[in-house]
Amino acid sequence: xxxxxxxVIYWFRTDLRLHDSPALKAALxxxxxxxxxxxxxxxxxxxxxxxxxxxxxxxxxxxxDLSQSxxxxxxxxxxxxxxxxPQTLFPKLFKAWRITHLVFEKDxxxxxxxxxxxxxxIAKEAGIEVVIKTGRTLYxxxxxxxxxxxxxxxxxxxxxxxGAKIGEIARPIPAPKSLxxxxxxxxxxxxxxxxxxxxxxxxxxxxxxxxxxTLAGPNGDFAAPTLEELGLKPATTPHRGGETIALRMxxxxxxxxxxxxxxxxxxxxxxxxxPQATTLLSPHMHFGSLSCREFxxxxxxxxxxxxxxxxxxxxxxxxxxLFRDMYFGAQAALGYAFGQTYNNPNCRFIPWHxxxxxxxxxxxxxxxxxxDSATAQDHFQRWKHGRTGFPxxxxxxxxLQHEGWIHHLGRHAVASFLTRGGCYIDWERGAEVFEExxxxxxxxxxxxxxxxxxxxxxxxxxxxxxxxxxxxxKWDKDGDFVRRYVPELRGFDKKYIYEPWKAPVAxxxxxxxxxRGDGSGGSSTSEDxxxxxYPKPMFDFAAQRExxxxxxxxxxxxxxxxxxxxxLDGTWRKLFDDSAEGPTxxxxxxxxxxxxxxxxxxxxxxxxxxxxxxxxxxxxGSAAGTKRAAGQTTLDGLVTRKKKK
Ligand SMILES: Cc1cc2nc3c(=O)[nH]c(=O)nc-3n(C[C@H](O)[C@H](O)[C@H](O)COP(=O)(O)OP(=O)(O)OC[C@H]3O[C@@H](n4cnc5c(N)ncnc54)[C@H](O)[C@@H]3O)c2cc1C
Numbered sequence: 276x277x278x279x280x281x282x283v284i285y286w287f288r289t290d291l292r293l294h295d296s297p298a299l300k301a302a303l304x305x306x307x308x309x310x311x312x313x314x315x316x317x318x319x320x321x322x323x324x325x326x327x328x329x330x331x332x333x334x335x336x337x338x339x340d341l342s343q344s345x346x347x348x349x350x351x352x353x354x355x356x357x358x359x360x361p362q363t364l365f366p367k368l369f370k371a372w373r374i375t376h377l378v379f380e381k382d383x384x385x386x387x388x389x390x391x392x393x394x395x396x397i398a399k400e401a402g403i404e405v406v407i408k409t410g411r412t413l414y415x416x417x418x419x420x421x422x423x424x425x426x427x428x429x430x431x432x433x434x435x436x437x438g439a440k441i442g443e444i445a446r447p448i449p450a451p452k453s454l455x456x457x458x459x460x461x462x463x464x465x466x467x468x469x470x471x472x473x474x475x476x477x478x479x480x481x482x483x484x485x486x487x488x489t490l491a492g493p494n495g496d497f498a499a500p501t502l503e504e505l506g507l508k509p510a511t512t513p514h515r516g517g518e519t520i521a522l523r524m525x526x527x528x529x530x531x532x533x534x535x536x537x538x539x540x541x542x543x544x545x546x547x548x549x550p551q552a553t554t555l556l557s558p559h560m561h562f563g564s565l566s567c568r569e570f571x572x573x574x575x576x577x578x579x580x581x582x583x584x585x586x587x588x589x590x591x592x593x594x595x596x597l598f599r600d601m602y603f604g605a606q607a608a609l610g611y612a613f614g615q616t617y618n619n620p621n622c623r624f625i626p627w628h629x630x631x632x633x634x635x636x637x638x639x640x641x642x643x644x645x646x647d648s649a650t651a652q653d654h655f656q657r658w659k660h661g662r663t664g665f666p667x668x669x670x671x672x673x674x675l676q677h678e679g680w681i682h683h684l685g686r687h688a689v690a691s692f693l694t695r696g697g698c699y700i701d702w703e704r705g706a707e708v709f710e711e712x713x714x715x716x717x718x719x720x721x722x723x724x725x726x727x728x729x730x731x732x733x734x735x736x737x738x739x740x741x742x743x744x745x746x747x748x749k750w751d752k753d754g755d756f757v758r759r760y761v762p763e764l765r766g767f768d769k770k771y772i773y774e775p776w777k778a779p780v781a782x783x784x785x786x787x788x789x790x791r792g793d794g795s796g797g798s799s800t801s802e803d804x805x806x807x808x809y810p811k812p813m814f815d816f817a818a819q820r821e822x823x824x825x826x827x828x829x830x831x832x833x834x835x836x837x838x839x840x841x842x843l844d845g846t847w848r849k850l851f852d853d854s855a856e857g858p859t860x861x862x863x864x865x866x867x868x869x870x871x872x873x874x875x876x877x878x879x880x881x882x883x884x885x886x887x888x889x890x891x892x893x894x895x896g897s898a899a900g901t902k903r904a905a906g907q908t909t910l911d912g913l914v915t916r917k918k919k920k
Contacts, residue, residue, distance in 0.1 A: 279375065280308035282458065284368065286361075286379040287314050287354065288387070289411045291337040292518040293344055295447035295566035298408040302378040303451055305406075309458030311372060312345055312354050314338060315361040316500065318469030319386060321486060325711040327479050328502060329679035330558075332510035333714045337562045338499040340517025349454040355497040358487050359466055362393050367464040369401045378406040380563070383416045383603060384718050385611040413444045413567055413600050416607035427613075427621055428604030429733055431589045434597050437604070447569040460497070466490045475642065479711075482506035512679040512714055514558060521559035528554055529573050536581035539590040545684035546751035548674075548759060553682060554592070557715035560599065571596050602723035605732075612837070614722050615640045615703060616731065619837035623731045625830040626851055627694065627701035629655055644704060653793075654698045657813050658689070659708050661761070662794030664812035665743040666773055668692050670760035677760075679714030688741045690728035696740035697816065699823050702729035730827065737827040740820050744773045763788045763798045763807040776811050 285302045293299065302310060320326060342354035357364060368374065377398050382391065391407075398405045409415040414437070419428055422437035438444070468487050474480075486500040493504070502510060528535055543552035559565035574592045578585040588594030605613060605621070612619045615631060618638045628651035631640035646652045657663050661672035671685045681689075686709075692698065693705045706725040710716050726732035747756070754772030758765045764775055766786035771778040776790045783789050787807060794810030833850045841847040 281305040281375045282309045282311075282373055283307040283376040283378055284311045284313055284372070284374050286377060287312060287341070288379060289382050290380040290563035291334075291341045291516075292521070292564050292566060293341070293348075293450040294518065294522065295410070295449075295569045296380070297410045297445075297448060298378055298380040298406070299451065300448050301406050301408050302376070303454075305376055305378075307376070307455050309372070310352070310455040311374075311457045311460070312352060312454075313368075314354055314356045314499070315364055316356055316358040316486060317390075318360050318487070319390075321484065321505070322469065322471065322474045322476060324386075325475055325707060326716075327476075327679070327711050328507040328510040329512040329514075329712065330714045330716060331502060331505060331507055332512060333514065333516035333558050333679070334562060335499050335501070336516030336520075337518070337564045340519050340564070342499070344518060345454060348451065349456060351456045352454055353497065354499070355457070355460060356492065356499045357462075357497065358490055358492065358500070360469060361390065362397070363467040365394060365397050366401060369398070369403055371461055371463060372458065374403055376404045376406060378408075380410045381407050381415065382411065383607040385606070385614065388610070410566065411563060412603045413571060413596060414438055414441050414604075416600070416603040419600065419604035420608045423604065425608070427606075427608035428601045429621070431594065431597050431601060434601045434604060435588070438597075438600075444571055445568055446572055447566055460491075462490045476507075479508060480506040481508045511677050514555065514678065514680060514714055516558065516562060516564060516714075518559075518564040521556065521565035524554070524556060524559070525565060525570060525573055528556075529577060532577050532581065535574055535577045535592060536585040537583070538592045539586045540595060540683065541590060543682070543684075544750045545671075545682035545688070546747060546756035547682070548756060551680075551682060555680060557717075558680065561715045561717045567596055567599070599717075599720055602717075602719040605723055606719035611639055614706075614718065616701075616837040616842075618843065619732075621732045622726060622837040623830065624833075624835035624837055624839065624842045624847060625695075625729070625731060625827065626847070627699060629700050629704050631701065631703045640703065642707075644701070651698065651700055654813055655693070655700050655704055657794065657810070658693050658698060658700075660794075662810050663692075664776065664790075664794070664810040665692075665816070666754070666757040666761050666764055666775060666809075667743045667747040670757045673760045675709075675712050679712060686724065687728055688743065688746060690725055691741045692743060694725075694729035695737050695823050695827050697743075697814075697819055697823065699819075699826055702726065702731060705729075735831075737831070738824060740823070743816060747773060761809070763809040775809060 283302050283305055285299060290296050290298065338354055338356065346353050357368070365377070377394070382388070395405050414434075418441050419434065419437045420426065422440040423433050428434050428437065466487070466489065471484060474484065482503065484506040486504045488504070489495070491497045492500065540553070545552070556565055556570065560567060560570070571593055578591070578593070585591070586594075588597050609619065609621065613621075616622045616624055617631065617633050617640065628648050629644045629646065632643040632645055633639070634641050654663075658668065658672065661669035661676065663669055668689055671681050671689050674685070675681045675689075690702070690705055693700050694702050702725040706721055709721050709725070710718075713721065723733060727734045730737040747754075751757075753769045754764075754767070757772050764772060766788065767775055767778065768782070768786070771782075775783070775788075778786070778790070780789070784806065787805070789806050789808050790811055791808055792810055793813070796808070798807050798809065829851065833847075835842050835847055835850070839847070841850065
């Protein structure tokens with residue numbers, strides 16, 4: 276009997292593009308009789324992963340653009356968005372569409388691995404052949420780990436060494452010129468509706484979530500859901516998704532050969548906007564609307580033919596892509612443990628404020644946190660909502676919330692401020708806010724960079740703290756960035772733009788904004804008529820910095836990692852005395868986390884803090900840190916500015 280011709284589901288997930296898709300090529304190489312390009316609308320992301328309206332919008336843009344591109348190649352085809360969890364949907368789809376093969380791009384995120392293991396099992400049971408290809412990163416993260424002696428990749432030089440063993444990064448594959456018909460798209464089966472609770476994204480909604488009304492959507496046309504169907508608040512980001520836009524952006528970048536060949540990340544201004552100083556291709560990398568190899572080779576070819584001195588990894592553009600692979604390699608080796616301190620052998624244990632709540636039966640963080648200090652909780656909320664009273668920090672956090680993207684050194688500034696260089700709050704809280712608001716949120720990169728910035732992994736020079744005043748001044752003396760994102764301060768003289776609380780009250784009045792309060796009333800008009808209000812700084816930065824340094828120094832001296840028995844069973848408390856930052860007294864409490872305790876009031880807190888300000892020597896030799904990895908000096912260095920032309 277002749278073999279039946281393949282009937283293939285191509286499952287889009289991390290690869291919303293047609294160009295350079297090794298998995299799509301593998302699907303087409305099967306010469307299918309029918310090719311079904313599908314997206315499964317997975318309730319995990321709708322209800323259980325933090326995603327704000329801006330990232331939803333970017334995703335939907337990417338899906339709509341891809342669908343149109345598919346239809347251009349074959350008017351009978353499109354991206355078929357099917358609204359059910361893949362685990363329950365696939366067995367039904369396999370039967371209904373008489374599928375022989377399932378093809379997809381490999382995803383090494385912790386949740387995705389679990390999901391895919393299950394799907395592979397289901398496919399096997401149904402007699403379906405599964406084809407999986409790497410395409411999301413320059414190297415297969417599992418292969419990187421294997422070539423790094425089975426260990427997580429923790430530096431660029433490790434990625435380069437492991438990469439050299441794997442071989443040259445593959446050249447991109449052109450987009451297909453045609454696509455096979457999809458065949459019948461009947462859905463003669465019931466829909467398994469997901470449980471709507473718990474809904475971690477409830478705060479993102481102002482309407483009812485209704486995206487699971489039917490399998491093929493309200494019009495039966497397999498369209499991607501709209502923000503309205505998701506009950507989401509309106510998106511505010513100016514950044515648009517889709518392969519068409521991504522390829523145009525890459526083309527504009529490569530037209531600017533000088534910029535591309537000489538790009539050095541530490542010389543790009545975090546205060547630049549309109550245009551920003553870096554490529555802003557990260558959300559396209561996240562959704563796969565741009566292939567990382569297309570990006571890499573477009574840049575490398577320009578570098579190779581550049582007449583002058585081209586930049587090199589780690590600061591060059593290709594170096595940035597290697598950083599991305601480094602974090603994917605670290606995540607691939609550690610799985611869920613990578614995303615938390617608890618049970619993570621690579622992560623230093625530091626008794627931060629607002630530690631994660633841990634489910635000791637699974638060893639995983641629950642997504643909730645303990646409020647060990649009402650002051651820290653207040654600081655966290657003020658940081659999150661851009662009301663710290665430090666205009667540089669507030670401008671960045673407001674840009675993040677509104678636009679979903681901030682420059683890398685801006686991310687450094689706010690991450691350092693929240694953790695070891697200001698609030699002494701757990702990096703996991705910051706990573707959650709970024710997860711909610713970034714349009715480029717990439718679990719591996721977000722987690723890894725938060726660990727880097729908080730000096731819990733990858734980087735250890737905790738005595739290098741970003742000042743919210745001196746650092747932005749190096750880039751933007753006039754404070755244009757602050758004026759853009761903190762409009763209350765628009766009229767302030769540049770002398771006070773980063774320290775508005777120092778301006779004489781008469782001048783504050785003249786410039787239309789009074790510096791007072793904690794910002795909880797918003798920037799609304801004060802009782803003085805037309806004047807705006809901007810909050811006072813939430814603490815004395817210099818004093819707080821010293822407290823943090825002392826805490827870090829102490830935690831480094833104690834030297835625990837997240838998988839230390841004493842972290843797991845909670846006896847770490849015996850090792851931290853009261854001279855460290857924060858309340859650590861008491862020997863009982865939940866494992867891995869600080870003792871939940873009553874707030875002792877601001878006055879008492881202030882008194883505690885003044886007793887813990889022992890100055891820390893600022894010499895480099897004083898930190899009990901690990902060896903410095905290549906690129907660390909320059910990456911967050913405070914060096915001369917370079918604007919995108
Ligand atoms: C606390 C913190 C959290 C971060 N969270 C994320 C995240 O969730 N997703 C994300 O993609 N990046 C994250 N980054 C890394 C980096 O800030 C962004 O990738 C970068 O700013 C995106 O802008 P761009 O595309 O203009 O970058 P460019 O400078 O133009 O770099 C080109 C590409 O290289 C990659 N890249 C650059 N820097 C890094 C880096 N440090 N780590 C990993 N990849 C990098 C990105 O894909 C980026 O698009 C984070 C950084 C910090 C400090």
